[in-house]
Amino acid sequence: xxxxxxxxxxxxxxxxxxxxxxxxxxxxxxxxxxxxxxxxxxxxxxxxxxxxxxxxxxxxxxxxxxxxxxxxxxxxxxxxxxxxxxxxxxxxxxxxxxxxxxxxxxxxxxxxxxxxxxxxxxxxxxxxxxxxxxxxxxxxxxxxxxxxxxxxxxxxxxxxxxxxxxxxxxxxxxxxxxxxxxxxxxxxxxxxxxxxxxxxxxxxxxxxxxxxxxxxxxxxxxxxxxxxxxxxxxxxxxxxxxxxxxxxxxxxxxxxxxxxxxxxxxxxxxxxxxxxxxxxxxxxxxxxxxxxxxxxxxxxxxxxxxxxxxxxxxxxxxxxxx
Amino acid sequence: xxxxxxxxxxxxxxxxxxxxxxxxxxxxxxxxxxxxxxxxxxxxxxxxxxxxxxxxxxxxxxxxxxxxxxxxxxxxxxxxxxxxxxxxxxxxxxxxxxxxxxxxxxxxxxxxxxxxxxxxxxxxxxxxxxxxxxxxxxxxxxxxxxxxxxxxxxxxxxxxxxxxxxxxxxxxxxxxxxxxxxxxxxxxxxxxxxxxxxxxxxxxxxxxxxxxxxxxxxxxxxxxxxxxxxxxxxxxxxxxxxxxxxxxxxxxxxxxxxxxxxxxxxxxxxxxxxxxxxxxxxxxxxxxxxxxxxxxxxxxxxxxxxxxxxxxxxxxxxxxxxxxxxxxxxxxxxxxxxxxxxxxxxxxxxxxxxxxxxxxxxxxxxxxxxxxxxxxxxxxxxxxxxxxxxxxxxxxxxxxxxxxxxxxxxxxxxxxxxxxxxxxxxxxxxxxxxxxxxxxxxxxxxxxxxxxxxxxxxxxxxxxxxxxxxxxxxxxxxxxxxxx
Numbered sequence: 001x002x003x004x005x006x007x008x009x010x011x012x013x014x015x016x017x018x019x020x021x022x023x024x025x026x027x028x029x030x031x032x033x034x035x036x037x038x039x040x041x042x043x044x045x046x047x048x049x050x051x052x053x054x055x056x057x058x059x060x061x062x063x064x065x066x067x068x069x070x071x072x073x074x075x076x077x078x079x080x081x082x083x084x085x086x087x088x089x090x091x092x093x094x095x096x097x098x099x100x101x102x103x104x105x106x107x108x109x110x111x112x113x114x115x116x117x118x119x120x121x122x123x124x125x126x127x128x129x130x131x132x133x134x135x136x137x138x139x140x141x142x143x144x145x146x147x148x149x150x151x152x153x154x155x156x157x158x159x160x161x162x163x164x165x166x167x168x169x170x171x172x173x174x175x176x177x178x179x180x181x182x183x184x185x186x187x188x189x190x191x192x193x194x195x196x197x198x199x200x201x202x203x204x205x206x207x208x209x210x211x212x213x214x215x216x217x218x219x220x221x222x223x224x225x226x227x228x229x230x231x232x233x234x235x236x237x238x239x240x241x242x243x244x245x246x247x248x249x250x251x252x253x254x255x256x257x258x259x260x261x262x263x264x265x266x267x268x269x270x271x272x273x274x275x276x277x278x279x280x281x282x283x284x285x286x287x288x289x290x291x292x293x294x295x296x297x298x299x300x301x302x303x304x305x306x307x308x309x310x311x312x313x314x315x316x317x318x319x320x321x322x
Numbered sequence: 323x324x325x326x327x328x329x330x331x332x333x334x335x336x337x338x339x340x341x342x343x344x345x346x347x348x349x350x351x352x353x354x355x356x357x358x359x360x361x362x363x364x365x366x367x368x369x370x371x372x373x374x375x376x377x378x379x380x381x382x383x384x385x386x387x388x389x390x391x392x393x394x395x396x397x398x399x400x401x402x403x404x405x406x407x408x409x410x411x412x413x414x415x416x417x418x419x420x421x422x423x424x425x426x427x428x429x430x431x432x433x434x435x436x437x438x439x440x441x442x443x444x445x446x447x448x449x450x451x452x453x454x455x456x457x458x459x460x461x462x463x464x465x466x467x468x469x470x471x472x473x474x475x476x477x478x479x480x481x482x483x484x485x486x487x488x489x490x491x492x493x494x495x496x497x498x499x500x501x502x503x504x505x506x507x508x509x510x511x512x513x514x515x516x517x518x519x520x521x522x523x524x525x526x527x528x529x530x531x532x533x534x535x536x537x538x539x540x541x542x543x544x545x546x547x548x549x550x551x552x553x554x555x556x557x558x559x560x561x562x563x564x565x566x567x568x569x570x571x572x573x574x575x576x577x578x579x580x581x582x583x584x585x586x587x588x589x590x591x592x593x594x595x596x597x598x599x600x601x602x603x604x605x606x607x608x609x610x611x612x613x614x615x616x617x618x619x620x621x622x623x624x625x626x627x628x629x630x631x632x633x634x635x636x637x638x639x640x641x642x643x644x645x646x647x648x649x650x651x652x653x654x655x656x657x658x659x660x661x662x663x664x665x666x667x668x669x670x671x672x673x674x675x676x677x678x679x680x681x682x683x684x685x686x687x688x689x690x691x692x693x694x695x696x697x698x699x700x701x702x703x704x705x706x707x708x709x710x711x712x713x714x715x716x717x718x719x720x721x722x723x724x725x726x727x728x729x730x731x732x733x734x735x736x737x738x739x740x741x742x743x744x745x746x747x748x749x750x751x752x753x754x755x756x757x758x759x760x761x762x763x764x765x766x767x768x769x770x771x772x773x774x775x776x777x778x779x780x781x782x783x784x785x786x787x788x789x790x791x792x793x794x795x796x797x798x799x800x801x802x803x804x805x806x
Contacts, residue, residue, distance in 0.1 A: 020696070034449040034450070038538075042646060049642075
């Protein structure tokens with residue numbers, strides 16, 4: 001679809017379009033007269049289009065790399081080797097999303113998650129390095145589903161593979177997903193399933209062949225409340241429509257699914273990164289600092305997920321609450 | 323008329339006697355003559371538009387409150403109303419035609435100015451409500467006073483504009499300046515009489531229709547029954563009675579149960595000029611829905627859906643934005659309706675839903691500039707469009723203070739500029755041309771030198787005459803056709 005587009009005069013790539021659009025959304029919050037629903041809806045369409053192009057490019061690149069390394073050793077989401085501590089946030093690979101929502105929901109439900117918010121990849125904790133070097137591509141493709149066209153729009157999936165400190169090609173790919181409906185954080189490791197519980201050590205791997213399919217453990221769900229604070233300019237007529245704890249995620253203007261990813265920047269796109277940082281403030285900084293924490297502490301899935309959660313929360317709040 | 327026939331025959335004869343094929347120039351001349359013969363001086367681009375007046379401040383520094391946000395002629399064309407971002411309404415009145423000045427129609431002079439809306443604050447949502455006048459619609463005149471509806475984002479007001487040119491004089495108990503007289507000084511009684519006074523035009527708000535819209539009002543439209551009107555915001559359309567302010571009926575509601583599923587908003591709505599049960603509303607997805615209020619109380623299900631399939635070769639990042647309809651207007655006859663999206667004007671026959679009957683490109687050269695226009699927000703500009711009195715010509719605005727007219731009969735179009743440089747009355751406007759690419763001819767303007775801050779969003783055509791009102795950012799231009 002976008003491949004046939006005419007050449008633009010100003011050569012904007014998908015990433016800068018995304019950052020421009022996010023900036024527009026952000027500035028619309030402080031505009032006089034309140035948020036213009038129509039304009040923000042149109043901006044969200046541009047965001048979606050740019051995201052789709054970005055995703056298809058990433059997907060193609062990944063596929064190329066996959067072809068390169070058929071033993072599945074390095075399914076990289078980004079630059080190889082350990083990301084440097086102060087690096088850009090880890091890459092996200094949201095899937096191309098063309099399917100309508102209903103279809104998406106049903107096919108996602110089959111996988112047990114209505115809308116999944118992917119967390120950034122964590123560096124492999126030591127205890128998990130024992131995992132056999134496996135072709136992690138199934139983990140990726142499982143999420144990919146039957147082709148890009150059939151994928152759920154709301155499904156965001158990060159496949160990343162960080163090399164262990166040893167540098168040996170090692171496929172300890174891990175993904176962290178947040179189910180927005182049940183608010184359960186799940187870490188999927190090389191096709192094995194962790195159920196992340198607040199109280200339990202995340203090392204209790206219960207190998208399950210299925211991908212993220214979190215049956216709610218009683219009392220162990222970690223609740224994620226989007227937008228507890230009063231959001232400015234929520235264009236929701238009903239009183240108290242914004243930010244009620246435990247209430248449905250409020251997204252008065254557009255589909256939340258569209259915003260459940262952020263444009264991951266290459267480390268070299270520092271200008272875009274700084275733009276986004278300035279826009280999203282602590283949320284972004286938290287994300288970046290999480291990388292540092294990862295490399296310092298022995299990671300466990302819980303910490304990883306929690307931090308991913310916290311930083312993602314800021315992202316989601318910031319993006320959604322316009 | 324006879325002269326033209328003579329010319330026609332002369333040319334034909336001359337060419338015939340030279341025993342050669344008619345030259346290109348001769349053919350053009352023939353075409354011109356024929357067209358003048360058959361369509362008359364009023365047809366299409368044979369109208370020679372002349373500058374008539376310009377209203378507004380001269381200096382380039384535009385105060386934001388002075389930005390014109392709506393322009394509307396009343397039903398007779400005698401009055402012209404403008405609304406601005408500062409919440410004010412200015413009404414101009416056309417002078418009675420002067421018999422001695424038969425070469426031009428009456429000028430428009432300020433008739434009344436009043437503050438229609440003030441900025442408000444919604445404490446519940448911590449939102450400021452802008453006082454900008456989004457739309458003005460005139461009611462047909464029923465008595466000596468004039469009535470109009472003006473709306474900002476949230477509140478619609480019915481204003482009565484009345485003249486006072488007499489005042490009572492000769493009160494027994496009051497002096498002329500209003501002071502009360504001491505009753506003991508009254509020795510005789512007299513009957514007060516009306517004496518003429520300087521014309522005073524008063525505007526008073528007669529009805530205030532508030533608190534019915536959660537989202538921003540974008541349209542109001544008065545029904546042909548002259549008793550009801552509709553108001554439309556992004557997601558809902560309400561039906562009001564002009565006499566009743568504390569209640570309105572919701573007739574369209576496209577708000578999804580889950581706002582995350584929102585895919586389109588209402589961008590404009592209008593009642594049919596003749597059928598009091600029919601109205602249309604346009605959406606941000608480029609569709610128009612026609613609804614019949616007799617079908618059900620809530621007209622969520624349309625009677626007709628007008629949509630043209632998208633051209634896949636034109637797909638871009640911004641396809642959704644440029645297909646969003648910014649204005650919809652019925653023709654005076656009620657047979658057609660016109661829609662304006664970012665790059666084109668489309669004319670739809672109400673009897674054919676699958677595609678428009680006519681499409682006119684307003685500024686196709688901007689298609690390759692959409693990226694920059696997105697960056698500077700110009701891509702979100704909402705241009706309006708209008709019909710002439712006989713539904714033969716449509717007009718809309720563009721950038722660089724250009725405006726465009728399309729003649730539906732001759733299929734010709736013209737681009738004119740609203741500029742203070744052509745300031746002398748009865749100066750014929752010179753057609754302009756934008757050079758899209760390649761070699762720029764003399765007098766053409768290249769796309770890159772267009773001023774995107776100078777945009778004409780609002781235009782209006784007199785209901786009966788060839789008089790147009792064109793609003794630049796803060797000036798109002800009035801053009802007339804050259805009368806012989």
